[in-house]
Amino acid sequence: MTEAVKxxxxxxxxDEVAISIHKMNKWYGTxxxxxxxxxxxxxxxxxxxxxxxxxxxxxxxxxxxxxxxxQKGTIEVDGTLLSSDLKNIDKIRSEVGMCFQHFxxxxxxxxxxxxxLAPIWVRKTPKKEAEEIAMHFLExxxxxxxxxxxxxxxxxxxxQRVAIARSLCMRPRIMLFDEPTSALDPEMIKEVLDTMIExxxxxxxxxxxxxxxxxxxxxxxxVIFMDQGQIVEQxxxxxxxxxxxxxxxxxxxxxxxxx
Amino acid sequence: MSDTHAESIRFVRETTLPQAEPPxxxxxxxxxxxxxxxxxxxNALLTLIALYVIxxxxxxxxxxxxxxxxxxxxxxxxxxILAGETGGCFAVLVDRWQQLLFGxxxxxxxxxxxxxxxxxxxxxxAPVLFFDLPRKMLAxxxxxxxxxxxxxxxxxxxxxxxALVGFVVGYLAYAKLVTRSFxxxxxxxxxxxxxxxxxxxxxxxxxxGPSSLLRAVPSRDLGGYMLNFMLGVTCVSLSVPFGIALAxxxxxxxxLIKWVSVVFIEFIRGVPLITLLFVASVMLAYFxxxxxxxxxxxxxVIMITMFSSAYIAEVIRGGLAALPKGxxxxxxxxxxxxxxxxxxIILPQAxxxxxxxxxxxxxxLFKDTTLVSVISMFDLVGMIRGPILASTDWNGVYWxxxxxxxxxxxxxxxxxxxxxQWLERRLATDHR
Ligand SMILES: Nc1ncnc2c1ncn2[C@@H]1O[C@H](COP(=O)(O)OP(=O)(O)OP(=O)(O)O)[C@@H](O)[C@H]1O
Ligand SMILES: [Mg+2]
Numbered sequence: 062m063t064e065a066v067k068x069x070x071x072x073x074x075x076d077e078v079a080i081s082i083h084k085m086n087k088w089y090g091t092x093x094x095x096x097x098x099x100x101x102x103x104x105x106x107x108x109x110x111x112x113x114x115x116x117x118x119x120x121x122x123x124x125x126x127x128x129x130x131x132q133k134g135t136i137e138v139d140g141t142l143l144s145s146d147l148k149n150i151d152k153i154r155s156e157v158g159m160c161f162q163h164f165x166x167x168x169x170x171x172x173x174x175x176x177x178l179a180p181i182w183v184r185k186t187p188k189k190e191a192e193e194i195a196m197h198f199l200e201x202x203x204x205x206x207x208x209x210x211x212x213x214x215x216x217x218x219x220x221q222r223v224a225i226a227r228s229l230c231m232r233p234r235i236m237l238f239d240e241p242t243s244a245l246d247p248e249m250i251k252e253v254l255d256t257m258i259e260x261x262x263x264x265x266x267x268x269x270x271x272x273x274x275x276x277x278x279x280x281x282x283x284v285i286f287m288d289q290g291q292i293v294e295q296x297x298x299x300x301x302x303x304x305x306x307x308x309x310x311x312x313x314x315x316x317x318x319x320x
Numbered sequence: 321m322s323d324t325h326a327e328s329i330r331f332v333r334e335t336t337l338p339q340a341e342p343p344x345x346x347x348x349x350x351x352x353x354x355x356x357x358x359x360x361x362x363n364a365l366l367t368l369i370a371l372y373v374i375x376x377x378x379x380x381x382x383x384x385x386x387x388x389x390x391x392x393x394x395x396x397x398x399x400x401i402l403a404g405e406t407g408g409c410f411a412v413l414v415d416r417w418q419q420l421l422f423g424x425x426x427x428x429x430x431x432x433x434x435x436x437x438x439x440x441x442x443x444x445x446a447p448v449l450f451f452d453l454p455r456k457m458l459a460x461x462x463x464x465x466x467x468x469x470x471x472x473x474x475x476x477x478x479x480x481x482x483a484l485v486g487f488v489v490g491y492l493a494y495a496k497l498v499t500r501s502f503x504x505x506x507x508x509x510x511x512x513x514x515x516x517x518x519x520x521x522x523x524x525x526x527x528x529g530p531s532s533l534l535r536a537v538p539s540r541d542l543g544g545y546m547l548n549f550m551l552g553v554t555c556v557s558l559s560v561p562f563g564i565a566l567a568x569x570x571x572x573x574x575x576l577i578k579w580v581s582v583v584f585i586e587f588i589r590g591v592p593l594i595t596l597l598f599v600a601s602v603m604l605a606y607f608x609x610x611x612x613x614x615x616x617x618x619x620x621v622i623m624i625t626m627f628s629s630a631y632i633a634e635v636i637r638g639g640l641a642a643l644p645k646g647x648x649x650x651x652x653x654x655x656x657x658x659x660x661x662x663x664x665i666i667l668p669q670a671x672x673x674x675x676x677x678x679x680x681x682x683x684x685l686f687k688d689t690t691l692v693s694v695i696s697m698f699d700l701v702g703m704i705r706g707p708i709l710a711s712t713d714w715n716g717v718y719w720x721x722x723x724x725x726x727x728x729x730x731x732x733x734x735x736x737x738x739x740x741q742w743l744e745r746r747l748a749t750d751h752r
Contacts, residue, residue, distance in 0.1 A: 128649055155655040165646035169668050169749055178664060179654035211749045231654060 085134035158228030218249025423543015474534035482520030563632025635677035
């Protein structure tokens with residue numbers, strides 16, 4: 062990762078609350094996936110969520126933009142309460158960007174169209190302006206020259222960077238990442254992580270499910286460990302990695318760092 | 321060869337060999353023939369058998385085609401001219417082409433009207449089929465159904481005008497109300513259109529005298545290939561949107577919509593088309609108000625459309641199911657609403673996957689329009705089986721007439737199939 066990066070502590074975190082989750086519970090049928098989740102995220106925070114497979118990491122961040130419904134407790138994003146009210150859901154979704162493990166680009170649209178679609182139809186931005194914004198963010202993720210290609214013609218790393226640009230075009234105040242690098246070859250992971258680091262430096266509020274521990278150390282100001290649908294431990298990255306408290310965290314860390 | 325140092329292992333090429341032609345046996349027709357026709361003894365045997373079969377077929381068909389009689393007034397005259405030799409009696413086509421194309425009751429002075437509508441149809445269909453054409457042309461496409469109705473059926477101009485105004489009013493009401501709720505917009509639009517049509521109906525009755533620009537032709541006077549073509553075009557273009565609606569309805573999270581769609585699709589698919597057509601011809605009249613006297617053509621259109629939209633819905637459902645869940649999630653996470661996600665993301669991809677299936681159904685539907693001959697409508701097949709073969713002049717000319725019918729259907733169906741292959745290539749953007 063790049064040298065000239067500020068340490069996590071230097072990046073600003075404000076007191077303003079971006080996301081507050083209170084006693085949130087979720088069930089799939091009778092299966093209790095998320096149990097009493099309490100989490101407050103301030104604006105500008107970079108949070109890395111890790112934990113064993115099936116622990117509910119994806120489910121948690123998908124609840125934040127209502128891709129999954131929760132059944133108990135409250136989630137507030139930027140002061141808007143997430144309920145079954147479609148207006149609130151739309152409002153929250155337009156403020157929260159999301160990147161998926163498998164990119165989920167729209168294969169029938171060009172890269173540029175992928176990026177301008179939501180601004181044009183959701184934000185009602187004029188086409189010209191939307192294209193300018195899209196080119197701005199494509200430059201930011203360093204692939205403006207691919208704008209007229211289709212997603213199928215790009216490498217995985219490029220596709221994931223397009224997916225990030227596509228979310229940024231909606232000018233979100235919060236970004237969610239669900240294992241953005243785990244479907245990528247090692248040499249492509251770096252280019253995606255670099256893009257994410259840049260975002261973090263600009264003060265974007267980020268929640269990121271990832272097992273890239275280097276990224277967590279470098280960027281996160283808080284690491285959350287989940288197991289069996291619960292938040293088991295959270296701490297600053299140095300403390301979290303060097304001095305894990307709970308035995309489950311210790312076991313998990315020894316497994317992923319051990320080899 | 322002096323350009324290599326044959327005695328040493330080290331090798332440096334000092335001259336460039338000139339380009340040479342491949343040997344004769346490896347070129348052009350020889351190579352192709354050897355590789356494709358005579359590659360192995362078994363292969364060669366099959367080639368010879370195939371050649372023999374082609375010879376037998378051609379030696380029977382060619383004289384029949386080439387020696388055919390084009391000028392005669394009856395089958396017996398044909399036979400006299402042929403004097404025992406083989407030859408088709410194509411004179412029947414020359415004598416009866418008008419009936420084959422337009423039916424036997426459409427006034428011959430008005431043939432130009434359906435012919436014009438036929439030509440305009442291609443103008444109207446072009447922007448839908450070839451989306452590189454300017455989008456403004458779609459305005460004509462929207463007007464075409466009303467224009468074609470007026471051309472083919474004639475009668476007072478006000479009828480299609482009122483129909484058109486009804487649609488426009490309905491759409492305006494929909495656009496105004498839909499911002500508040502979709503259901504409000506939907507039913508509000510339908511209500512506004514219905515009111516316009518009822519009021520318009522009174523105005524038409526009140527204004528229109530016997531004199532109208534185009535002479536009115538009742539539906540029962542339509543016939544021939546024109547009838548097949550009209551049924552095919554109308555039903556295909558109606559059943560695609562209905563099919564999409566049913567497929568989405570079947571996926572809906574609202575139980576009422578879901579179950580209505582499921583029951584409709586399963587019921588229609590379980591019933592033969594012929595049965596539905598008989599229902600259309602005798603029973604459907606009971607479902608309409610007694611004095612409404614809904615036209616047989618319209619009833620048949622409704623039945624065929626219901627039938628094929630159920631099939632198209634199932635094809636599209638397959639396309640929808642083939643899309644990864646991530647596409648829905650990406651659309652949701654960007655804040656697109658249901659209608660936008662469907663229109664911009666889901667349907668373009670699902671329809672692309674469904675093209676072969678939809679085309680298959682469209683081709684089948686077009687050919688199935690000949691079934692209306694069973695409920696005594698005189699379409700192309702009905703004309704042949706009825707008035708033409710029953711006439712004393714042409715009783716017994718089967719091959720020529722049915723071959724002609726087959727040719728007409730083949731031209732259209734082959735055209736549809738070629739178009740769909742072009743479309744698939746045009747839409748291939750995944751590069752996988
Ligand atoms: N749609 C669903 N229906 C039923 N159970 C589900 C569904 N989605 C997830 N689960 C279950 O919920 C649990 C949490 O799933 P989740 O995807 O959040 O795990 P995760 O922590 O993201 O795991 P991974 O690291 O493998 O992505 C798992 O046990 C999973 O089997
Ligand atoms: Mg996951």
